[in-house]
Amino acid sequence: MTLVAGIDSSTQSCKVVIRDAGTGALVRSGRASHPEGTEVDPEFWFSALQEAIAQAGGLDDVAAISVGGQQHGMVVLDATGAVIRPALLWNDNRSAQAATDIIAEAGNGDSEAGAAYWAQRTGTLPVSSITLTKLRWLKDHEPDNAAKVAAVCLPHDWLSWRLAGNGPGSGAEGLAALRTDRSDASGTGYYRASENAYDLEALEQHLGHAPILPTVAGPLESIGCTASGALIGPGAGDNAAAGLGVGATVGDVVMSLGTSGTVFAVADAPSADATGLVAGFADATGNYLPLVCTLNATRIFDATANILQVSLAEFNDLALSASPGCDGLALLPYFDGERTPNLPDATGSLHGITRANYTAPNLARSAVEAVVCSLADGLQALEAQGVAAQRIILVGGGAQSRAVQHIAAQVLGLPIVVPAPGEYVADGAARQAAGVLAGQFPQWARDSAEVPATEASPHVLERYRSLVSSQWTAK
Numbered sequence: 001m002t003l004v005a006g007i008d009s010s011t012q013s014c015k016v017v018i019r020d021a022g023t024g025a026l027v028r029s030g031r032a033s034h035p036e037g038t039e040v041d042p043e044f045w046f047s048a049l050q051e052a053i054a055q056a057g058g059l060d061d062v063a064a065i066s067v068g069g070q071q072h073g074m075v076v077l078d079a080t081g082a083v084i085r086p087a088l089l090w091n092d093n094r095s096a097q098a099a100t101d102i103i104a105e106a107g108n109g110d111s112e113a114g115a116a117y118w119a120q121r122t123g124t125l126p127v128s129s130i131t132l133t134k135l136r137w138l139k140d141h142e143p144d145n146a147a148k149v150a151a152v153c154l155p156h157d158w159l160s161w162r163l164a165g166n167g168p169g170s171g172a173e174g175l176a177a178l179r180t181d182r183s184d185a186s187g188t189g190y191y192r193a194s195e196n197a198y199d200l201e202a203l204e205q206h207l208g209h210a211p212i213l214p215t216v217a218g219p220l221e222s223i224g225c226t227a228s229g230a231l232i233g234p235g236a237g238d239n240a241a242a243g244l245g246v247g248a249t250v251g252d253v254v255m256s257l258g259t260s261g262t263v264f265a266v267a268d269a270p271s272a273d274a275t276g277l278v279a280g281f282a283d284a285t286g287n288y289l290p291l292v293c294t295l296n297a298t299r300i301f302d303a304t305a306n307i308l309q310v311s312l313a314e315f316n317d318l319a320l321s322a323s324p325g326c327d328g329l330a331l332l333p334y335f336d337g338e339r340t341p342n343l344p345d346a347t348g349s350l351h352g353i354t355r356a357n358y359t360a361p362n363l364a365r366s367a368v369e370a371v372v373c374s375l376a377d378g379l380q381a382l383e384a385q386g387v388a389a390q391r392i393i394l395v396g397g398g399a400q401s402r403a404v405q406h407i408a409a410q411v412l413g414l415p416i417v418v419p420a421p422g423e424y425v426a427d428g429a430a431r432q433a434a435g436v437l438a439g440q441f442p443q444w445a446r447d448s449a450e451v452p453a454t455e456a457s458p459h460v461l462e463r464y465r466s467l468v469s470s471q472w473t474a475k
């Protein structure tokens with residue numbers, strides 16, 4: 001049996017799966033936690049990866065490996081290959097002003113014109129999650145660090161590079177060995193997915209110079225070897241890897257509930273949304289991945305379960321025991337600010353409280369309704385870009401929640417398909433690794449179940465939308 005490994009280096013943890021390259025059967029797996037916080041020394045990702053690999057029984061018998069990772073994180077390296085400062089993650093909002101400036105400057109002070117400009121230029125508005133805005137923040141706030149930047153890469157690029165034996169001290173030769181893939185490059189703000197080319201001018205303008213960037217490898221290209229001789233695949237951004245993991249093809253719509261909430265479609269043409277709601281990313285096979293991402297998903301469940309002092313299983317039971325609409329209680333979930341809509345300074349709020357409805361079941365359900373409604377808005381934005389969803393493939397840690405499944409069916413009004421529990425980002429990376437060995441993506445069978453149809457509750461989404469529009473105006 002030939003074995004392949006897939007990695008998901010996500011916001012909260014690192015997961016490793018080892019699968020049979022031929023059938024896709026799971027052979028071994030491992031997991032390790034990442035530190036809290038929105039800036040992280042990448043060495044923590046590498047040590048978590050080592051721990052997860054050890055837990056998965058090591059890589060000695062593995063023939064190929066690929067890394068999927070959280071997108072957009074700014075990893076800056078000096079000329080020796082050392083990390084200059086902790087990476088700023090996708091959910092770090094300190095570059096919100098830089099984002100506003102970058103957009104306004106492109107429109108000579110007119111933000112709407114600036115937004116239209118960026119939509120055409122890269123397909124994505126540079127909001128604070130996007131790497132370009134983090135580099136601009138670095139230039140504006142840490143000019144000495146900005147001047148030292150010899151190379152910029154993303155979390156998955158950096159981990160693949162370390163697996164290939166590079167690291168601090170590997171110097172110019174090491175920096176030249178950096179590789180990425182089109183899906184993750186498309187989330188930087190300095191890559192044009194529609195042209196498959198970096199936008200060095202944007203980088204030069206906002207960082208102050210154009211550093212070395214990882215070469216963009218093809219979807220099935222090997223980018224090197226591990227110490228034990230396994231081929232390393234190009235890897236992918238985590239959403240594109242999840243798309244690979246569930247075998248999504250053109251027309252499929254995937255919704256993921258992890259730290260971030262995302263809803264995306266595989267498309268055969270690029271998107272350019274000047275409202276900024278939909279990011280014009282690429283997938284990991286040569287197609288496109290128009291995507292909406294929110295900052296507030298499963299951590300709203302974690303926080304609510306925490307104040308209710310219940311486990312996640314109890315939280316889900318509580319949520320399922322309340323009625324749609326929570327007897328008038330409604331939550332806006334912007335606990336960590338928000339990216340879509342673009343409200344980096346927003347906070348969460350609870351509405352319609354009465355003594356009668358202020359109960360644990362209603363609080364739990366209001367958290368789930370809020371997150372699902374925020375993603376229903378994401379789906380609406382995708383539909384405005386021409387995506388015609390026939391059904392939703394639900395993935396991520398939160399997809400295991402029966403409350404999420406049930407409430408998604410009620411709110412979205414579409415069939416909801418939940419693939420058998422698995423690590424879909426890591427699985428997608430493993431599938432890519434198998435593809436690197438075989439020269440084509442394998443067809444791995446996987447089970448999935450459709451959530452039973454249920455009576456729609458349109459009033460839940462209507463109330464949510466009216467609260468959002470009365471309380472917040474996106475930037």
Ligand SMILES: Nc1ncnc2c1ncn2[C@@H]1O[C@H](COP(=O)(O)OP(=O)(O)O)[C@@H](O)[C@H]1O
Pocket residue numbers: 010011012013257258259260298299301302312313316396397398399400401402
């Ligand atoms: N049964 C469940 N019900 C609700 N949330 C869950 C459940 N199982 C896992 N989660 C949530 O999934 C999250 C982790 O999902 P994951 O997709 O691994 O996140 P990330 O990729 O951002 O690290 C945790 O925040 C956890 O609360």
Ligand SMILES: O=C(CO)[C@@H](O)[C@H](O)COP(=O)(O)O
Pocket residue numbers: 010011012069070071072090129187238239258259260261262291293
């Ligand atoms: O920023 C985005 C997508 O644009 C996020 O989806 C990150 O890629 C993090 O993902 P998770 O760790 O929440 O899975």
